[in-house]
Amino acid sequence: MKPSKKTLNQTLDRWLSQSPCPAFEDMQSSLGHVWERLQPQIVGMREEVIPTSTGVRLHWPWSKTVLVAAMTAAVVLVALPMVLIRTLRPDTTAAIVQTVGSGLSRTDGKKSQALHAGLHLTFGQTIRSSVGDAAVVALSDGSNIEMRPNSELALESTSDGVRIRLNRGSVIVVAAKQRTGHLYVQTKDLKVSVVGTVFLVNAEEAGSRVAVFQGEVTVQGDAGSRKLSPGEQVATNPLMKSHPVSEQISWSGSAAAHLALLSQSTSAASPRLKFDAAAIRPVRSAGVFIKTADRLRCKGADGILTTSVIRFNQMIASVVSEVPQGRCVGRNVDPISLIALAYDIPLNQRISGVPIPEELYDIETEAMDLSTVTKEQLRQMLQTLLLERFAIKVHRETREGDGFLLTVGKNGPNYGPAFMETSGEEEYFGPMHDASGKAVVKGKFRLKTFAESLGLLDNLSGPVLDMTNLSGIYNLTLILKDASSGSRGTPNAERFDPPASKVIGEQLGLRLERAKVPVEYLVVDHFEKASEN
């Protein structure tokens, strides 16, 4: 039955009355932003210049004296507009560069200029820190902004204060007490407003994060507004993983001070965990990359922590030795494996940033409390080891890319020989190709790891995110036959014959569907060869 005119009108009225309304604060801030952008034109309209400090305006009877004065004023206006603007509008100084490595630059339109300490920055300019160099700029109200390497921000004047527009990267803001105005940090999908506090804002492709060390901030995003207290953090994209604050600020020159602040404010922050003894010996005789390596393994009270083999294309036989409780042991360990283990990097995650020296190490460490130390504590100790011995600085970036979601099919998991619940530790191989050339993913998996392994299939060409909510350990077997056609490069489940989504659906009762998924990258900002023991 066709809906009546009255029903249609009612629906139309509902549509019409649902116009989005901006928050008052946002509107004020936007208007301030626009007003700032209009300034060059408005300044152009400031046309009367008089040789007096009284502020009395000259009238316009055309006498000779006035004519001369007017001509002089015109010349001054034409010849020295920039001088006038800079001299007479000192309030345009937004900040001063305080400390900087070799790579802070500002852009004004298309031009880029290297910055040095002491330089004044004006509102509207975009500043960028280079890879490997953090920088600190001081706002005129006494607030400090520490920029992570490879970050970009613009300082903007608003009607009620200052806005830091973070285009990418991270900043730690030590905000001075705001007496009358406000300080805002804005990313593409959230706004933080503060009155006096210390906090971190991180703008990534997939979303933004905020973490607070001291004081309180108000975070406003699409989902609404929320107050954050010390120790709390929030991300705009629920699929973005949460990481300890200590790790997120490891790039900062004041990381220790910020963590101390956090531990004063909350009991959540604990001091860095450290090995009681650690020996790191470069394998000098090797000279070149060694083809066989012991994996680095740590044994905690709750199980074994080990790196997954990262280079599947160079799959090599690993000589696995027994690890005593409470220790981490590895022979011929390359730093990438150490970093991967310390930062719990999933198989499908990338490591980027500064080059990591291709040097191998024998590593042997021991925790203080051998019998009770856990896997997670050992992992944190490895992070401290990297920090102290390799002077590592890292940050994570989450980018959004094409990939797949692994969910439970509508009829539930298809438990059977290929998908059976079991117990114990994860143990798996693959993806590998068997003698007939079929891709095989097989072993004892958590679904999270299984999804990550699927993401390594060359023909799938995209990360897979586990959304099954199945928490157990399973014996899983999946065999896929590569299709002969189809170019690689973009995620596609159809490059298998039959398609991977069909096989996974039929054999396992799971569903593989294309989606935008967050992909985490670990970016190494700084790394040195290990210092001597």
Place this chain on the structure above:
Amino acid sequence: MLTVVKSERAQEIETIFKEHGQLVFRTAYGVTRNREDAEDVVQAVFMQLVRQERRPEGKNLQGYLYRAAVNASLNTIRRRKRERVLQVSDDIEAPTRVDSINAELRHRRLYEAIAELKPDAAHIVILRYMHNKSDAEIAAMLGTSRGTIALKLFRSRARLRKLLRASLEEEL
């Protein structure tokens, strides 16, 4: 020492911005549903004002700014529509986000339909539904009679109903 004082015109622009900036922004945001686009609209409207030598349209400045805001905002909607049509439609397999898609889609369809109305009809519809103005207030703002507003509003709703029929039925 040299002192720069603002010209009367510059001072006037500042006053107008303070008085009417919010109306222009609200209108632009309501139509475009996007803060950056709304900022661009406000900038365009006031740039237009800055470039004019005299205060426009005598006393009815609010009406002038409002109309300029609606026109610029609907231009943004039309531009977006053109860009969408021009995009290669090979994204059938592409992933989509489910959340808030309905509200966005509804808003987009509604304002694409409003963009097809005559400008004066669009001005009236937006004043009524976005700014909750009465016929009398709209008439005063746009410099016409109450009767004209009521008639145009009636016709505009009928036209919108026709343009949006398929989408409205889809929702029922």
